[in-house]
Amino acid sequence: MPQLQSRSLRIHADALEYLDQTRLPQAESWERIDSLAAWQAAVKRLAIRGAPLIGLSAAFTLAHYAKAYPDADWQAASDALRATRPTAVNLMYCLDALEACFDAGADALWARALALFEEDRALCLAMAERGADLLRDGDRVLTHCNTGALATAGVGTAIGALAVAKSRGLKLHVYVDETRPLLQGGRLTAWEMADLGIDYQLICDSMAASLMAAGKVDKIMVGADRICANGDFANKVGTYMLAVLAHYHQVPFYVVAPYTTVDAACATGAEIPIEQRDGAEVRGVAGAFGEVNWAPTDAPVWNPAFDVTPAALVTGWVLDTGVFDAAAIGRGEHCP
Numbered sequence: 259m260p261q262l263q264s265r266s267l268r269i270h271a272d273a274l275e276y277l278d279q280t281r282l283p284q285a286e287s288w289e290r291i292d293s294l295a296a297w298q299a300a301v302k303r304l305a306i307r308g309a310p311l312i313g314l315s316a317a318f319t320l321a322h323y324a325k326a327y328p329d330a331d332w333q334a335a336s337d338a339l340r341a342t343r344p345t346a347v348n349l350m351y352c353l354d355a356l357e358a359c360f361d362a363g364a365d366a367l368w369a370r371a372l373a374l375f376e377e378d379r380a381l382c383l384a385m386a387e388r389g390a391d392l393l394r395d396g397d398r399v400l401t402h403c404n405t406g407a408l409a410t411a412g413v414g415t416a417i418g419a420l421a422v423a424k425s426r427g428l429k430l431h432v433y434v435d436e437t438r439p440l441l442q443g444g445r446l447t448a449w450e451m452a453d454l455g456i457d458y459q460l461i462c463d464s465m466a467a468s469l470m471a472a473g474k475v476d477k478i479m480v481g482a483d484r485i486c487a488n489g490d491f492a493n494k495v496g497t498y499m500l501a502v503l504a505h506y507h508q509v510p511f512y513v514v515a516p517y518t519t520v521d522a523a524c525a526t527g528a529e530i531p532i533e534q535r536d537g538a539e540v541r542g543v544a545g546a547f548g549e550v551n552w553a554p555t556d557a558p559v560w561n562p563a564f565d566v567t568p569a570a571l572v573t574g575w576v577l578d579t580g581v582f583d584a585a586a587i588g589r590g591e592h593c594p
C-alpha cells in the first residue's frame with residue numbers, strides 16, 4: 259500500500275511506482291523505480307514527465323537512495339539526477355531542497371520529499387482556483403501539451419484550472435493541441451479531458467491559427483517549465499507559436515504554474531537551457547499503440563523539446579499566489 263499517491267506516482271517507504279505515460283492512453287502500466295538509473299531512464303523517455311512531477315519523483319528517488327546508501331556520495335547522486343533533463347526548473351528546486359538537508363541525514367531527506375509533494379498538491383489547487391476565476395461559462399479554451407494531474411502531485415496546472423472551473427459548473431469547450439512530436443496532448447490531455455468529463459476536441463497543432471482566425475478561441479492556457487525573472491518562460495515547443503497567434507488575434511494568453519517554476523536567477527528567456535531530443539521522435543512515433551516511421555531513416559532533424567515565449571506576449575501569469583503581470587514577477591510579488 260503506497261504511503262502517498264498522485265495520479266501518476268505511488269510513493270512507498272523504500273521505492274517509487276510510476277504510471278508509464280508513454281503507454282497512455284492505451285495502457286495503464288505501473289512500473290517500479292528502485293535505482294537512480296531507473297529514474298533517469300524513465301524521465302529521459304518521458305515515462306515520467308511534467309515539470310512538477312519530474313522534480314518530485316527525483317526528490318523521492320534521492321531520498322530512497324540516501325536511506326539505502328547512507329555512506330554514498332549523495333551530492334554525486336543528486337548531480338546525476340539534475341543532469342537528466344535541463345529545462346524544467348522544478349527538478350532543480352526539488353534537488354536543491356533535498357541537498358539543503360544532507361547534513362541532517364536520510365530521514366530529513368525523506369521528510370523534505372514528503373513536504374515537497376504535499377506543497378505541490380496545495381499549489382496545484384491554489385493556482386487552479388485562480389485560473390478558474392479567469393474563466394467564464396461557455397469559454398472555448400485552447401491548451402497545449404499536458405498540464406493535468408498526470409504531471410503534478412495534485413489537480414494539475416492549466417488543466418487544473420479547467421477541472422476546477424468544471425467543478426464550479428462552468429461549461430467549457432477545450433481545444434486540445436495534439437502537441438507533436440510526442441503527442442502529450444493527443445494521448446494524455448485528451449485522456450484527462452474524458453476522465454474529467456470536459457467537452458473537448460483534439461486538433462493538430464497546425465490548426466490552432468485557423469481556430470483563432472475563425473474567432474473560436476476565447477482564452478489560451480498553457481503550463482510552464484521555467485519562468486524567468488522578467489516573465490519570459492519556457493514551455494513545450496509550439497507554445498511560442500500559440501503566443502504569437504494569440505497576440506495577432508487578441509486572444510488572452512495565460513501561463514499557469516506554481517511559484518516553484520519561477521527561476522529568479524534566470525534573468526531572461528535567452529538563459530534557459532533548451533533540451534534537444536533525439537531525431538527519431540520526429541521521424542516517427544512509438545507508444546502502446548505500436549511504432550511507425552514515416553520519414554527517411556536518415557532524415558536530419560531539429561528537435562528542441564521546448565521553446566521560449568517572451569513576456570510581452572503573455573496576458574497574465576497565473577500562480578498559486580495570484581495572477582501577476584511581468585513587472586510583478588520581476589519584483590518577486592509572486593513569492594509566498
Ligand SMILES: CSC[C@H]1O[C@H](OP(=O)(O)O)[C@H](O)[C@@H]1O
Nearest residue numbers: 307308309405409481482493494
Ligand atoms: C505541468 S507540466 C509543465 C510542462 O511540462 C511539459 O513538458 P514535458 O511533457 O516535456 O515534461 C510541458 O512543457 C508542460 O507544459
